[in-house]
Amino acid sequence: MQHQLHPPAVIEHTTEAYLPQVTVRGQLIYCSVALAIVAALVSLPFIHTEVSVQSAGIIRTVAERNELRPLVAGTVAQVLVHDNQPVHQGQPMIRLQTEVLETKLRLNHSQQAEKLLNIRDLDRLVRATRPNLLSVSGLQSPIVRQQYEQFRFLLTENTQTQQKRKRELDVTRQLYEDKVLAQQEFEDKEFTYKTVVAQYASQIERQVSDWQASLTQQQLALDELRAQERQLLNERDLHTIKAPVTGTVSQLTGRYPGSYVQPGEVLGVISPDSNLLVECYVSPKDIGLLRPGMTARMQVDAFDYNQWGLVQGKVTEVSNDITVMENQPVFKVKCQLDQNFLSLKEGYKGYLKKGMTLRARFVITERSLFDLLYDKADDWLNPKNTPALAQK
Structure with missing residues (x-):
């Protein structure tokens, strides 16, 4: 009797019993699947893909936001703009009351006009020749005109005194020549006459010297008034924000x-109209792989990337220090956009705006699928990479 190794129930489920039942078509499918798997495994080292890190970001302008702060205290007189209004550099936005400054400026201008009149008249008197000094006319400054009239009166009085002393001297000389008077009396009359003549010349020189000193003083006072005017104008300009x-x-x-308003108080904010940039916040574990010039692809939250796609850019700046945001340390990375819009297939464009949030993907390198699978398996299987085992 033949010895039976396996019972019939077991033999029905063995490979030897199953293979004769497989058709040629089933074997072909099996072989094709097996070959496809083998081909996929073999091609893993030759298929490369981009490796990137992601981070959150926001679209900003190159220039920072500017706060409007007055340098002086005052009461608001006019508000010339409103929220969301575009403005140009140097455009007046808020004016503060300047009544006190305007009063000071009017007084300053009045004093300057007075000084200019004094300077013009004094300059004419100083430049006048001695023979024409008594015939100067057209003086407009009341003060200078009064001084000049007093000066003319003194010279006229001196001239009359000279004439009187000259007649007395002539009489005395005639009597002296006739031996009627002594020489001493003649010399006294002559000395008196010469003294009066010298006083005339002295009065002229002294008065011209006084006018020259007054002219210098008036010019200095005018310069001081002009300096005060510039200061008042600058202060008035500070009252216009x-x-x-x-x-x-x-x-x-x-x-x-x-x-x-108080000095330094924030009255408003201006968001500059300048070129857009993307500011990303990269975690410390990824920052070591980033460098300027790297390619970045941005997925804008306001636009469905399946329809609008991604916007391209390049890394322009990588921060050297951390910034704490939401209690998390991050590094700021700035990127320059290749374009400021996204477009649909139909050609419709959606323009990027300040404040839009996005996800940035920084392309670090290209690696094969085999390397990626190996790294993943190494992370799973290598005990050194398992925190629990490493602690044991």
């Missing part, structure tokens, strides 16, 4: 005529 940059105004709520 102007746009430091071209941009859009925001946060002007609560500013109205009659409200009082």
Whole structure:
């Protein structure tokens, strides 16, 4: 009797019993699948893909936001702009009351006009020749004209005194020549006459010297008044708050005529209209792989990337220090956009704006699928990479 190794129930499920039942078509499918798997495994080292890191980001302008802060205290007279209004650099935005400054400026201008009249008249008197000094006319400054009239009176009085002393001297000389008077009396009359003549010349020189000193003093006073005017104009200019940059105004709520502002108080914010950039916040574990010039692809949250696609850019700056955001340390990475819009297949464009959030993908390198699978398996199987085993 033949010895039976396996019972019939077991033999029905063996390979030897199953293979004769497989058709040629089934074997072909099996072989094709097996070959496809083998081909896929063999091609893993030759298929490369990009490796990237991701981070959150926001679209900003190159220039930082500017706060409007007055340098002086005062009461608001006019608010010339409103929220979301575009403004140009140097455009007046808020004016403070300047009544006190205007009063000081009017007084300053009046004093300058007075000094100019004094200077013009004094300059004419100083430049006048001695023979024409008594015939100067057309003086407009009341003070200088009064001084000049007093000077003319003194010279006229001196001239009359000279004439009297000259007649006395002539009489005395005739009597002296006739031996009627002594020589001493003649010399006294002659000395008196010469003294009066010398006083005439002395009065002229002294008065011209006084006018020259007064002219210098008036010029210095005019320079001081002009300096005060410049200071008042600068102070008045500080009472007009102007746009430091071209941009859009925001946060002007609560500013109205009659409200009082303090120096350094924030009155509003201007968001500059400059080129857009992307500021990304990369975690410390990924920052070591990033460098300027690397390619970045941005997925803007406001646009479905399945329809709009991604916007391209390049890394321009990598921060050297961390910044704490939401209690997490991050590094700021700035990227330059290749274009400021995304487009649909139909050609419709969606323009990027300040404040839009996005996800940035920084292309680090290209690696084969085999390397990626190996790294993944190494992370799973290598005990050194398992924290629990490493602690044991």
